[in-house]
Amino acid sequence: MARVIDVAVVDDDRMLLDGLCSWLSGQRKLRLLGTAATVEELLAGPAAAAEVVLLDLVLRDGSVPEANVRRVREAGSRVLVISTVADRARVVAAVAAGADGYLTKDHALDTLVEAVETVAAGGTVHSPELAFAWFSDTGPARPRLAPRERQVLRDYASGLTLKATARRAGISVNTAKYYLDQVKEKYRQAGRPAHTKIELAQRAHEDGFHT
Missing domain, CATH: 1.10.10.10 (Winged helix-like DNA-binding domain superfamily/Winged helix DNA-binding domain)
Structure with missing residues (x-):
């Protein structure tokens, strides 16, 4: 029997969140432990025990993406960052802070399942958007190599x-x-x-x- 991966979702887009939760409920490989609108809410509830947290890049509570990543990782979960818009600077900061991958929300749901499996197994999800964010980055997290x-x-x-x-x-x-x-x-x-x-x-x- 295939291993079931416990996941949680942190997102404050209610319409998208409801759709994602409905889809996750039908997945045999993934088990949704819970959802939260903020990392604070996630860590205060049972969903904090999730193996993988799908974390929206930008939340309306004004929290800093890289700080959110660090808090979730410190709680013991791996992090797959998801977002509607590819904000290169924030993506780079989130991955540098310890996120295990990044996907935009327009990917097929099957791709999301594969990404969660990769992250749960200890791997990193290298999407084209992430590669482009790193390649286009001019910040200090991307060293200048001769x-x-x-x-x-x-x-x-x-x-x-x-x-x-x-x-x-x-x-x-x-x-x-x-x-x-x-x-x-x-x-x-x-x-x-x-x-x-x-x-x-x-x-x-x-x-x-x-x-």
Whole structure:
């Protein structure tokens, strides 16, 4: 039997929320624990135990998106941010704060189910909108990499060994390692650490540096 994922929804658009709840009630893979108009309301109720929270990017209570993400994550849930409008700066801030993915609300509902499953399994949802938000971002969360740093990151993150990465770039292994260390330091300073190869691959994907 397939595992059922407990979800909660934080959204203050009543019409959209009612429609989403009606649809979720018919899903065998997802179980709706509850809904809330604010993160404060979510955390005060039983729905705070959800594995995955679908969190609207901009709520009318004036709360800050990245602060909402952090509070939900600190409560133990993973976060899939959803929104009607792709506000690039806020999307970037929310993901940098710990959101596990981002989708606009015009995606097919089947796509939403797949996204929730990915997030519940510990993955990240890399939608085209998220990739575009990272790629278009000029804020400090997206480090400025020199062309050679981007090349080394891209090749190494694609699965090549450090030696093969150096060979492709026409540089020594020590030089390739230097560039890679520079990339890691820039991501650390941007508040998005990338210590492992898997994390570097994730950052490269998020920022549009992958091939």
